Amino acid sequence: MRLALLHRRLTAGTALAALLAFAAGAGFGSPTVVISAAALGLALVWRTSPEAGPRLETAAQVLVWLLFAWMAAALFFGGDALERAMVLLLFLLVSEALRPLQAHNDMRLYGLSFALLIASTAYRPGLAFGIGFVAYVVLATLALMVGHLRRQAEAFRIADVPIGRPFFTATAALSGVTVLMSAVVFIAFPRLPRNWSGPRLQSSEAVMVGFGEGVSLEEFGTRIAPNPQVVLRVEFPDGVPANPGALHWRGRSYDRFDGVRWSRTPGPMSVVPPRIYRERWGSGAMRQQIFGSPPGVSVLFGLHPILDIRPRSAIRPLVDGTGDFRFFGPDAPVYTVVSGAALPSAEALRAAPDEPPPGGRAYLQLPPLDRRVALLADSLTRGLTNRYDRVRAIESFFKREFRYTLDLPATRAQTSLEYFLFTRRAGHCEYFSSGMAVLLRSIGIPTRNVNGFLGGTWNAGGRYLAVTQNEAHSWVEVWFPEFGWVPFDPTPAGSREESIASEGGVGGAFWPGRFFFDGMQHRWNKWVVDYNLEKQIGVFQQVGDLFRRNQPTLRPGNLGALRGILPWIALGAALVLLLRLRPRGGRRKVSAEARIYLALRRAYARAGYADKNETPLAWIEALRGTRAPGAPAAERLVRSYLRARFAGESIGESGHDQMKHDLAEVRQALQTRRRAA
Amino acid sequence: MxxxxxxxxxxxxxxxxxxxxxxxxxxxxxxxxxxxxxxxxxxxxxxxxxxxxxxxxxxxxxxMVRNVAILRRVPHGATAGQPTRITYELANPKRRLPCFALDVGEAGSPARAFVANIQPRSTVITRAEGTWPHRGVYQLDTVTLATSFPFGLFRKERDVELAGEMIVWPRADRRVPDPRPAGARPRQGTLTPFGAAGTRGEYRGLRDYRSGDDPRDVHWRSTARRGNPVVREYERDAAEALWICLELRGPGDEQAETSVEVAASLAAAALRRGQPFGLATPDVRVAPGAGPVQLERVLDALARARFRPDAPRLIPPVPAPECVWARAEMASAA
Incomplete structure (x- = not known):
């Protein structure tokens, strides 16, 4: 491949790698990213003609100024100037990649692609950034080398520089050194305590289906689409619970229901001090280390009851008036939750007195409802004398009589809670939690609706629980005096899991691959994006421990310590010896000019011109004497061969091309003669 | 130090x-x-x-620059003001690693030769073209091998001590008048070209072969006996030989340099005419001879000529009126 073409492709590849890293944070679906990727892909295969170059450049300059004005307008008139700046940067990169690439202007393209790489670090990108980064280092190393060779060749007016496969192999190895150096600097460079980190660009991605800041029963239509996006990754420092699929990850609670939507009454409501839960719920605590949060929400999740939250990234948790946990801060949340290990016993709850919670009647609020709702609640709890039994009765009613489905009601009229309770008897979790809350409130039991996640999927490779948007769930919490809020889940469990599995959720066909990728993503977030001083100290401590543990104790007369390492030393020495003593000859590689010359001789031999193993010049003389077809082209080819082979002259790519051209001419001449005969 | x-x-x-x-x-x-x-x-x-x-x-x-062996070959004589190529032979002794993008040249000289690629255990020949503005003998001591490979961010230079000498001849293309020794009468007959059959003069004796001598003059029997090439020497018409005389006393200014160029041009003109010529300066005397080799001897001597105020006066090899005194005015008189 000619140097210029190789240079062009490598620079376009470098830009693509930077774009991959950028898209890892900004999103692969962004139209700007897609268009840029298409344009850079075009730059890989399409070569702008020299005539079109100036016209393209003029058009690009006009567009650049327009984009710049558009970006500046955002500063004065409002708008996301940063996003527009990214669009401008991508356009500059694409226009630079598409114009004719001269040896002296490739630095601009490198600079733009590197600027894109820097910009992508502000987006908290995923694992794809790592892949893009490695690809960028490899391709940039190659591109810089080839570009330099091209510049030197042009400066000294050399036709071409031969580059063989070993060049690429060696360069790839050097890229490995660069990547290794990146890793060393990354691990070893001292980190400051995490008091401040730069502004984090929020992804412009909309809130996905799943956990949201509100609960609403107004959707109708076809079916709720599954969403396998992992939102939480949970590690269990104290050991994995027996049934992680049944864990309820509590997020937000809602007290006010207008018949369609659940909302929160502003102001302090009912914060139960953690000591109540510690004292009344039983012994034991369980820690969960949680990474991440659903995009666009600032809620901290954990198993109920949350006794304590300790942040591990630059966030500050706070408790709102209802006892829910939120956070603020620029960083992605990484935190440890300490939760109570067990629910209170049924007997203890049965004995709880019948008193309202702090917050008054807010948790007994009901919208105007069909009178059948209250009658249903009465009928289900008739004869039951305590709150706990009544709650269980209603919970069992839903689990027994209803069916879980992701199919939405067909019409708006069918979205009502009454339709769900008395006609359809099937729905998703929000219907079940809303139905139970309404029934309990109608018989005077303070209840609130809770949003969060249920369960997750254990990632054995990463040893963490992956919680996806598919696991978004609603349930209820019932107030028990002296015990606080106790959770109950009326959604039928079995049918829920089947429904999700059939959608390709947990048991879906693509899940195993995604699992592996998610594990890698988790490691990426944990050990790269969220690498901090604490982890750094831990790494060095582990390295230090490794050395201390394995250090042999050498004393006079005590050679036992050497026994462990002697075999390795011997093996290493044997390897080195083998490498040095191996035969260095082997098959000599035939050079390109020799291959072409031999092909020429074979062509004439096949055409019937006897090859008497003469020297090249004697052979040409013989061909001339017999007036063989294609003799002039053959002579040119042979002379090129002799110059390259014996005169030490480097004929380069162009010389090889000329030899191939002469060979083709000879073959054509022989073919013509054969046909004529 | x-x-x-x-x-x-x-x-x-x-x-x-x-x-x-x-x-x-x-x-x-x-x-x-x-x-x-x-x-x-x-x-x-x-x-x-x-x-x-x-x-x-x-x-x-x-x-790239480590262990690369350099061999320098300078042309026998460069001419001041004309492009001259110095040949460099670069050998890469490494077993696996090729060398890329090396440039080589004399330390301090802008003339560089570029080598794109030297395969492992290979040798490449390249040439640097430069112009030497003044005549003289230049001592070459250091060759600089440099590279900006791989990325063009930095330039690494390695100096290789390589002693050598470059002789730069003076220009010999000045227009000079047809010289006649001072006071000499125009010769009768034509000047005979060197080497023409039957026109060589009387046999003079044998001498050692010098580069440029006619191979037909080799005396084979004596050569076989001695083991070294020996040629027959003939009497030249002493009156036909042109003695170019050059004084070196005085400052080495532009006039002096012009006189050197005049001397070189006179020699070149004599060569073209086929006339034997010799050179006499206070420091050196080149016996008359003919042919390109004789011109080289004269130009070599002129390259080394050094003007100085205390230079001795030239004692001409022939009576002074028979010398052609190379002076700067001769160039302007042409």
Whole structure:
């Protein structure tokens, strides 16, 4: 491949790698990213003609100024100037990649692609950034080398520089050194305590289906689409619970229901001090280390009851008036939750007195409802004398009589809670939690609706629980005096899991691959994006421990310590010896000019011109004497061969091309003669 | 400072930061400064990559110039003011690693030769073309081997001590009048060209072969006996030989240099006419002869001619009126 073409492709590849890293944070679906990727892909295969170059450049300059004005307008008139700046940067990169690439202007393209790489670090990108980064280092190393060779060749007016496969192999190895150096600097460079980190660009991605800041029963239509996006990754420092699929990850609670939507009454409501839960719920605590949060929400999740939250990234948790946990801060949340290990016993709850919670009647609020709702609640709890039994009765009613489905009601009229309770008897979790809350409130039991996640999927490779948007769930919490809020889940469990599995959720066909990728993503977030001083100290401590543990104790007369390492030393020495003593000859590689010359001789031999193993010049003389077809082209080819082979002259790519051209001419001449005969 | 100490203190390599390398280093510092306070871990990755590029650049450029053997071949005589090529033979002794993008040339000279690629255990020949503005004998002592490979960020130079000498002849293309020794009468008959049959004069004797002598003059029997080539020498018509005389007393100014060029031009003109010619200066005397080799001898001597105020007066080899005194005015009189 000619140097210029190789240079062009490598620079376009470098830009693509930077774009991959950028898209890892900004999103692969962004139209700007897609268009840029298409344009850079075009730059890989399409070569702008020299005539079109100036016209393209003029058009690009006009567009650049327009984009710049558009970006500046955002500063004065409002708008996301940063996003527009990214669009401008991508356009500059694409226009630079598409114009004719001269040896002296490739630095601009490198600079733009590197600027894109820097910009992508502000987006908290995923694992794809790592892949893009490695690809960028490899391709940039190659591109810089080839570009330099091209510049030197042009400066000294050399036709071409031969580059063989070993060049690429060696360069790839050097890229490995660069990547290794990146890793060393990354691990070893001292980190400051995490008091401040730069502004984090929020992804412009909309809130996905799943956990949201509100609960609403107004959707109708076809079916709720599954969403396998992992939102939480949970590690269990104290050991994995027996049934992680049944864990309820509590997020937000809602007290006010207008018949369609659940909302929160502003102001302090009912914060139960953690000591109540510690004292009344039983012994034991369980820690969960949680990474991440659903995009666009600032809620901290954990198993109920949350006794304590300790942040591990630059966030500050706070408790709102209802006892829910939120956070603020620029960083992605990484935190440890300490939760109570067990629910209170049924007997203890049965004995709880019948008193309202702090917050008054807010948790007994009901919208105007069909009178059948209250009658249903009465009928289900008739004869039951305590709150706990009544709650269980209603919970069992839903689990027994209803069916879980992701199919939405067909019409708006069918979205009502009454339709769900008395006609359809099937729905998703929000219907079940809303139905139970309404029934309990109608018989005077303070209840609130809770949003969060249920369960997750254990990632054995990463040893963490992956919680996806598919696991978004609603349930209820019932107030028990002296015990606080106790959770109950009326959604039928079995049918829920089947429904999700059939959608390709947990048991879906693509899940195993995604699992592996998610594990890698988790490691990426944990050990790269969220690498901090604490982890750094831990790494060095582990390295230090490794050395201390394995250090042999050498004393006079005590050679036992050497026994462990002697075999390795011997093996290493044997390897080195083998490498040095191996035969260095082997098959000599035939050079390109020799291959072409031999092909020429074979062509004439096949055409019937006897090859008497003469020297090249004697052979040409013989061909001339017999007036063989294609003799002039053959002579040119042979002379090129002799110059390259014996005169030490480097004929380069162009010389090889000329030899191939002469060979083709000879073959054509022989073919013509054969046909004529 | 003693030479050995100077060599020991002299750094084995010189590293120059090119403009783009300066920008790269500046960018690296900026990335580092941005990474530390923000704690953005991905910026640390980029910082490491940039440092890695610098390290790889340093290591690889060293491998390119290390152990490369250089052989220099200078042309026998260059002419002042005319392009001259010095040939360099570069050998890469490494077993596996080729050398890329090397340029080689004399230390301090802008003339550089470029080698794109030297395969492992291979030799490449390249030439640097330069112009030497003044005649003289130039001592060549150091060849500089340099590369900006792999990224063009830095330029690494390695000096190789390679003693040599470059003789730059004076110009011999000045227009000079047809010379007649002062007071000489025009000769009768034509000047005979050198080497024409039957026109050589009487047999004079045998002498050792000199480069440029006619191979037909080789006396084979004596050569076989002696073991060294021997040629027959013939009497030249002493009156036909042109003695070019050049005074060296005085400052080596432009006039003096012009007189040297006049002397060279007179010799070249004599060669064209086929006339034997010789040179006499206070320092050297070149016996008359003919042919291109004789011209080379005269030009060599003129290249080494050194003007000085205390130079002795020239004692002409023939009576003074029979010398052709090379003077600057002869060039303007042509």
């Amino acid at each position: 003693p030479g050995y100490l100077r060599r020991w203190l002299k750094p084995p390599r010189r590293l120059r930061v090119k403009r783009i390398g300066g920008v790269f280093i500046g960018g690296t510092l900026l990335i580092g400064l941005a990474a530390i306070p923000t704690g953005n871990n991905l910026l640390f990755l980029l910082l490491g990559a940039m440092l890695g590029f610098i390290a790889v650049s340093g290591w690889l450029s060293e491998q």
